[in-house]
Amino acid sequence: MFHVETKGKNFSNKELKDNQSIYSGSGVDIIYNKKLGLAKTVFRKDKRLKENFSSSEYLPHTKRKFTLVSLLYSFVRVLMLAYKHNMIQKIISKKSKILDFGSGTGDFLLYMKRKNHQVYGVEPNKAAREISSKNGIIPFENLKQLGGTKFNTITLWHVLEHLQDPSKAIKSFHKMLDKEGVLIVAVPNLESHDALHYKNFWAALDIPRHLWHFTSKGLLKIVKQNGFSVVKVFPLWFDTLYISYLSERNRSKKFALIRGVFKGIYFNLKSFKTKKYSSLTFVFRKSSP
Secondary structure (H helix, E strand, O other), rough: OOEEEEEOOOOOOOOOOOEEEEEOOOOOEEEEEEEEEEEEEEEEEOOOHHHHHHOOOOHOOOOOOOOOOOOHHHHHHHHHHHHHHHHHHOOOOOEEEEEOOOOOHHHHHHHHHHHHOOEEEEEOOOOHHHHHOOOOOEOOOOOOHHHOOOOEEEEOOHHHHHHHHHHHHHHHHHHHEEEEEEEEEEEEEEOHHOOOOOOOOOHHHHOOOOEEEEEHHHHHHHHHOEEEEEEEEEOHHHHHHHHHHHHHHHOOOOOHHHHHHHHHHHHHHHHHHOOOOEEEEEEEEEOOO
Protein backbone atom coordinates (compact mmCIF):
# COMPACT_ATOMS: atom_id res chain seq x y z
CA MET A 1 0.00 0.00 0.00
CA PHE A 2 2.85 2.39 0.85
CA HIS A 3 5.79 2.86 -1.52
CA VAL A 4 8.91 4.89 -0.76
CA GLU A 5 9.41 6.54 -4.14
CA THR A 6 9.27 10.29 -3.61
CA LYS A 7 12.39 11.95 -2.25
CA GLY A 8 11.01 15.37 -1.31
CA LYS A 9 11.59 16.29 2.32
CA ASN A 10 8.77 18.78 2.93
CA PHE A 11 5.02 19.09 3.10
CA SER A 12 3.24 20.86 0.30
CA ASN A 13 2.55 24.44 1.35
CA LYS A 14 -1.22 24.06 0.98
CA GLU A 15 -2.10 20.39 0.99
CA LEU A 16 -0.68 16.91 1.20
CA LYS A 17 -0.13 15.01 -2.03
CA ASP A 18 -0.53 11.29 -2.58
CA ASN A 19 2.62 9.23 -2.02
CA GLN A 20 4.41 12.36 -0.84
CA SER A 21 7.49 11.95 1.33
CA ILE A 22 6.77 14.18 4.30
CA TYR A 23 10.11 13.36 5.90
CA SER A 24 13.21 11.58 4.66
CA GLY A 25 16.38 11.08 6.66
CA SER A 26 18.23 9.06 9.30
CA GLY A 27 17.03 5.76 7.88
CA VAL A 28 13.37 6.80 8.05
CA ASP A 29 10.74 7.98 5.57
CA ILE A 30 7.22 9.18 6.30
CA ILE A 31 4.98 8.53 3.32
CA TYR A 32 1.47 9.97 2.91
CA ASN A 33 -1.37 7.97 1.37
CA LYS A 34 -4.12 10.33 0.23
CA LYS A 35 -6.77 7.62 -0.19
CA LEU A 36 -6.32 6.45 3.40
CA GLY A 37 -5.83 9.96 4.76
CA LEU A 38 -2.78 9.03 6.80
CA ALA A 39 0.99 8.67 6.63
CA LYS A 40 3.20 5.82 7.75
CA THR A 41 6.69 5.89 9.22
CA VAL A 42 8.78 3.53 7.09
CA PHE A 43 12.09 2.27 8.45
CA ARG A 44 14.69 1.61 5.76
CA LYS A 45 16.87 -0.47 8.09
CA ASP A 46 16.03 -3.87 9.51
CA LYS A 47 16.77 -2.80 13.06
CA ARG A 48 14.29 -0.17 14.06
CA LEU A 49 15.72 3.15 15.13
CA LYS A 50 12.96 3.17 17.67
CA GLU A 51 14.94 0.71 19.77
CA ASN A 52 17.68 3.30 20.20
CA PHE A 53 15.33 5.89 21.66
CA SER A 54 14.86 6.10 25.40
CA SER A 55 11.76 7.56 27.02
CA SER A 56 13.92 9.34 29.59
CA GLU A 57 13.27 12.69 27.88
CA TYR A 58 9.68 11.91 26.93
CA LEU A 59 7.72 14.15 29.31
CA PRO A 60 4.56 11.99 29.56
CA HIS A 61 6.77 9.20 30.96
CA THR A 62 8.90 11.22 33.36
CA LYS A 63 8.88 12.74 36.81
CA ARG A 64 8.48 16.51 37.04
CA LYS A 65 11.86 18.24 36.78
CA PHE A 66 12.41 21.79 37.96
CA THR A 67 13.08 23.49 34.63
CA LEU A 68 11.01 26.31 33.16
CA VAL A 69 9.63 24.14 30.37
CA SER A 70 8.81 21.17 32.61
CA LEU A 71 7.14 23.44 35.18
CA LEU A 72 5.05 25.07 32.46
CA TYR A 73 4.26 21.62 31.07
CA SER A 74 3.08 20.44 34.49
CA PHE A 75 0.95 23.57 34.99
CA VAL A 76 -0.67 23.22 31.57
CA ARG A 77 -1.23 19.52 32.17
CA VAL A 78 -3.39 20.36 35.20
CA LEU A 79 -5.44 22.78 33.10
CA MET A 80 -5.80 20.20 30.34
CA LEU A 81 -7.03 17.52 32.74
CA ALA A 82 -9.85 19.82 33.83
CA TYR A 83 -10.56 20.73 30.20
CA LYS A 84 -10.69 17.09 29.09
CA HIS A 85 -13.04 16.23 31.93
CA ASN A 86 -15.29 19.17 31.11
CA MET A 87 -15.47 18.19 27.44
CA ILE A 88 -16.37 14.54 28.02
CA GLN A 89 -18.36 14.57 31.28
CA LYS A 90 -21.72 15.01 29.51
CA ILE A 91 -20.99 12.11 27.18
CA ILE A 92 -19.65 9.44 29.49
CA SER A 93 -21.85 7.99 32.23
CA LYS A 94 -21.53 9.03 35.87
CA LYS A 95 -19.24 6.74 37.82
CA SER A 96 -18.08 5.33 34.50
CA LYS A 97 -15.71 2.39 34.27
CA ILE A 98 -12.77 3.90 32.39
CA LEU A 99 -9.75 2.30 30.74
CA ASP A 100 -6.95 4.65 29.75
CA PHE A 101 -4.75 2.84 27.23
CA GLY A 102 -1.23 4.25 27.32
CA SER A 103 -1.91 5.80 30.71
CA GLY A 104 1.63 7.13 31.22
CA THR A 105 2.24 8.32 34.77
CA GLY A 106 -1.47 8.06 35.59
CA ASP A 107 -2.41 11.76 35.78
CA PHE A 108 -5.65 11.47 33.79
CA LEU A 109 -6.82 8.41 35.69
CA LEU A 110 -6.01 9.98 39.05
CA TYR A 111 -8.07 13.03 38.08
CA MET A 112 -11.00 10.87 36.94
CA LYS A 113 -10.76 8.74 40.08
CA ARG A 114 -11.22 11.89 42.15
CA LYS A 115 -14.37 12.51 40.10
CA ASN A 116 -15.73 9.16 41.35
CA HIS A 117 -15.03 7.09 38.25
CA GLN A 118 -13.71 3.53 38.42
CA VAL A 119 -10.37 3.66 36.63
CA TYR A 120 -8.01 1.19 34.97
CA GLY A 121 -4.78 1.83 33.09
CA VAL A 122 -2.58 -0.01 30.63
CA GLU A 123 0.98 1.27 30.23
CA PRO A 124 3.75 -0.80 28.56
CA ASN A 125 6.57 1.51 29.69
CA LYS A 126 8.06 0.22 32.95
CA ALA A 127 9.37 3.57 34.21
CA ALA A 128 6.00 5.24 33.63
CA ARG A 129 4.20 2.38 35.41
CA GLU A 130 6.44 2.80 38.45
CA ILE A 131 5.73 6.53 38.66
CA SER A 132 2.01 5.88 38.17
CA SER A 133 2.00 3.31 40.97
CA LYS A 134 3.65 5.79 43.33
CA ASN A 135 0.92 8.27 42.41
CA GLY A 136 -1.76 5.78 43.45
CA ILE A 137 -2.71 4.39 40.04
CA ILE A 138 -1.41 0.86 39.43
CA PRO A 139 -1.61 0.11 35.70
CA PHE A 140 -1.47 -3.19 33.85
CA GLU A 141 1.33 -3.88 31.40
CA ASN A 142 -0.93 -5.11 28.58
CA LEU A 143 -4.56 -5.72 27.64
CA LYS A 144 -4.38 -9.48 28.21
CA GLN A 145 -3.98 -8.91 31.94
CA LEU A 146 -7.47 -7.37 32.02
CA GLY A 147 -9.08 -10.66 31.03
CA GLY A 148 -12.65 -10.16 29.85
CA THR A 149 -13.28 -6.92 31.75
CA LYS A 150 -15.84 -4.65 30.09
CA PHE A 151 -15.69 -0.86 30.15
CA ASN A 152 -18.02 2.10 29.64
CA THR A 153 -15.23 4.31 28.32
CA ILE A 154 -11.81 3.73 26.75
CA THR A 155 -9.43 6.64 26.21
CA LEU A 156 -6.24 7.01 24.15
CA TRP A 157 -4.54 10.37 24.66
CA HIS A 158 -1.89 10.60 21.93
CA VAL A 159 -1.36 6.85 21.88
CA LEU A 160 -2.88 5.49 18.65
CA GLU A 161 -0.04 6.93 16.55
CA HIS A 162 2.44 4.79 18.53
CA LEU A 163 0.76 1.45 17.77
CA GLN A 164 1.90 -1.05 15.14
CA ASP A 165 -1.67 -1.77 13.96
CA PRO A 166 -4.20 0.96 14.89
CA SER A 167 -7.13 -0.79 13.20
CA LYS A 168 -6.50 -4.03 15.08
CA ALA A 169 -6.27 -2.12 18.36
CA ILE A 170 -9.58 -0.34 17.76
CA LYS A 171 -11.22 -3.66 16.97
CA SER A 172 -10.00 -4.96 20.34
CA PHE A 173 -11.35 -1.88 22.13
CA HIS A 174 -14.73 -2.42 20.44
CA LYS A 175 -14.95 -5.86 22.04
CA MET A 176 -13.98 -4.47 25.44
CA LEU A 177 -16.68 -1.79 25.50
CA ASP A 178 -20.23 -2.34 26.68
CA LYS A 179 -23.26 -1.90 24.41
CA GLU A 180 -23.12 1.89 24.11
CA GLY A 181 -19.51 2.34 25.14
CA VAL A 182 -17.48 5.44 24.35
CA LEU A 183 -14.06 5.52 22.69
CA ILE A 184 -12.04 8.73 22.99
CA VAL A 185 -8.99 9.18 20.74
CA ALA A 186 -6.65 12.18 20.64
CA VAL A 187 -4.08 12.44 17.83
CA PRO A 188 -1.88 15.09 16.20
CA ASN A 189 -3.50 16.51 13.06
CA LEU A 190 -1.33 16.06 9.97
CA GLU A 191 -3.31 18.78 8.16
CA SER A 192 -3.03 21.37 10.93
CA HIS A 193 -1.72 24.87 10.28
CA ASP A 194 1.39 24.28 12.37
CA ALA A 195 2.10 20.99 10.55
CA LEU A 196 1.97 22.70 7.16
CA HIS A 197 4.03 25.63 8.48
CA TYR A 198 6.85 23.67 10.13
CA LYS A 199 6.83 20.86 7.55
CA ASN A 200 9.58 18.31 8.29
CA PHE A 201 10.49 20.23 11.46
CA TRP A 202 7.01 19.67 12.90
CA ALA A 203 7.61 18.17 16.34
CA ALA A 204 4.43 16.08 16.29
CA LEU A 205 6.00 13.82 13.66
CA ASP A 206 8.01 12.61 16.68
CA ILE A 207 10.28 10.28 14.74
CA PRO A 208 10.67 7.40 15.37
CA ARG A 209 8.11 7.05 18.19
CA HIS A 210 5.12 7.89 15.99
CA LEU A 211 4.49 5.09 13.52
CA TRP A 212 1.34 6.65 12.04
CA HIS A 213 0.28 10.21 11.26
CA PHE A 214 -3.43 10.95 10.85
CA THR A 215 -5.67 13.44 9.11
CA SER A 216 -9.23 13.75 10.41
CA LYS A 217 -10.46 11.82 7.40
CA GLY A 218 -7.96 9.02 7.97
CA LEU A 219 -8.78 8.54 11.63
CA LEU A 220 -12.55 8.67 11.08
CA LYS A 221 -12.28 6.04 8.36
CA ILE A 222 -10.34 3.58 10.54
CA VAL A 223 -12.58 3.97 13.59
CA LYS A 224 -15.91 3.99 11.76
CA GLN A 225 -15.12 0.81 9.85
CA ASN A 226 -14.59 -0.91 13.20
CA GLY A 227 -18.11 -0.26 14.49
CA PHE A 228 -18.11 3.28 15.87
CA SER A 229 -19.88 6.54 15.05
CA VAL A 230 -18.44 9.97 15.84
CA VAL A 231 -20.19 11.98 18.56
CA LYS A 232 -17.94 14.98 19.07
CA VAL A 233 -14.61 16.47 18.01
CA PHE A 234 -12.75 19.04 20.07
CA PRO A 235 -9.23 20.57 19.98
CA LEU A 236 -6.47 20.38 22.56
CA TRP A 237 -5.55 24.06 22.62
CA PHE A 238 -2.34 23.92 24.59
CA ASP A 239 -0.87 21.20 22.38
CA THR A 240 -0.47 23.80 19.64
CA LEU A 241 1.71 25.99 21.85
CA TYR A 242 3.86 23.12 23.07
CA ILE A 243 4.31 21.58 19.62
CA SER A 244 5.13 24.99 18.14
CA TYR A 245 7.78 25.51 20.83
CA LEU A 246 9.35 22.10 20.11
CA SER A 247 9.19 22.78 16.37
CA GLU A 248 10.98 26.10 16.82
CA ARG A 249 13.61 24.26 18.82
CA ASN A 250 13.92 21.71 16.01
CA ARG A 251 14.68 24.61 13.69
CA SER A 252 17.38 25.78 16.15
CA LYS A 253 15.69 29.15 16.47
CA LYS A 254 16.60 31.59 19.22
CA PHE A 255 13.92 32.31 21.83
CA ALA A 256 12.15 29.10 20.80
CA LEU A 257 9.76 29.19 23.76
CA ILE A 258 8.58 32.74 23.10
CA ARG A 259 8.35 32.22 19.35
CA GLY A 260 6.51 28.93 19.84
CA VAL A 261 3.94 30.39 22.22
CA PHE A 262 3.12 33.33 19.94
CA LYS A 263 2.98 31.17 16.83
CA GLY A 264 0.86 28.62 18.68
CA ILE A 265 -1.63 31.34 19.63
CA TYR A 266 -1.72 32.47 16.00
CA PHE A 267 -2.37 28.93 14.74
CA ASN A 268 -5.17 28.47 17.28
CA LEU A 269 -6.84 31.72 16.25
CA LYS A 270 -6.56 30.74 12.60
CA SER A 271 -8.10 27.36 13.39
CA PHE A 272 -11.31 28.88 14.80
CA LYS A 273 -12.51 29.13 11.22
CA THR A 274 -10.73 26.22 9.53
CA LYS A 275 -10.83 23.68 12.42
CA LYS A 276 -7.29 22.64 11.50
CA TYR A 277 -5.99 22.49 15.06
CA SER A 278 -2.66 20.91 15.97
CA SER A 279 -4.29 18.13 18.00
CA LEU A 280 -7.85 16.87 17.83
CA THR A 281 -9.82 14.67 20.20
CA PHE A 282 -12.49 12.44 18.67
CA VAL A 283 -15.30 11.04 20.79
CA PHE A 284 -16.88 7.90 19.33
CA ARG A 285 -19.78 5.76 20.46
CA LYS A 286 -20.12 2.06 19.77
CA SER A 287 -22.66 1.68 16.95
CA SER A 288 -22.56 -2.06 16.27
CA PRO A 289 -22.53 -5.09 18.61
